[in-house]
Amino acid sequence: MDDITVTPADELVRRHAQPGRTLLAILHAIQDETGFIPPETVVPLAKALNLSRAEVHGVITYYHHFRTSPPAAVTVQLCRAEACRSMGSETLAQHVESSTGCRFAQQHGHGHDHPQEQEGASLLALESVYCLGQCALSPTMTINGTLHAKVTPQKFDALLAAAMASIDGAREVA
Known part of the structure; x- marks a missing residue:
């Protein structure tokens, strides 16, 4: 049996990267749940959607709505x-x-x-x-x-x- 470690980021992506959902919809769902898009979700998102890390990162940084750290109070x-x-x-x-x-x-x-x-x-x-x-x-x-x-x-x-x-x-x- 392989020693595959499932990280919290992997679990977060698994919950939200459902078939038929777009990257934008998934990013909104993740941010709605956590308050921001954790940077460590970029790699599992890219894998789940068959995109490059650059494509995922580009979408996150292009739209002003997304944040990559917890918001201020x-x-x-x-x-x-x-x-x-x-x-x-x-x-x-x-x-x-x-x-x-x-x-x-x-x-x-x-x-x-x-x-x-x-x-x-x-x-x-x-x-x-x-x-x-x-x-x-x-x-x-x-x-x-x-x-x-x-x-x-x-x-x-x-x-x-x-x-x-x-x-x-x-x-x-x-």
């Missing part, structure tokens, strides 16, 4: 597209950076930010996104996936304080 995504820029998102971005002490990650690849890959898991992550579909209500952002429109610096401060308080409350319960 609070993630702020600020729309930096033209409509939001015209309504003050860059001024808002400066306020967000100065009030939090965090910075939006430098762009790479196809213009997507992956701050979690640069800084590791933390309490707060700032991400640029390029359209949240609410152009008439700009500037817009999400905080932990919840959409907020017509965001001013004062509104951001209140939203961030509420998000941080909910995390502090969750830690006290745990």
Whole structure:
């Protein structure tokens, strides 16, 4: 009998790489379960789908939605597209950076930010996104996936304080 070691990454891929599922669907399922795409899943995914490691890695890094390390406790995504820029998102971005002490990650690849890959898991992550579909209500952002429109610096401060308080409350319960 062969000594084949089944790793947690292999098991994760086995659960999600079902016949007929696309790479994107599998990646979404893995991230939904774990909160990120563990880098060690690239090789078993490539084998399961008969793709190269480069193809799998390329998909993961191309789409801004996928992350390769655990997300921060609070993630702020600020729309930096033209409509939001015209309504003050860059001024808002400066306020967000100065009030939090965090910075939006430098762009790479196809213009997507992956701050979690640069800084590791933390309490707060700032991400640029390029359209949240609410152009008439700009500037817009999400905080932990919840959409907020017509965001001013004062509104951001209140939203961030509420998000941080909910995390502090969750830690006290745990």
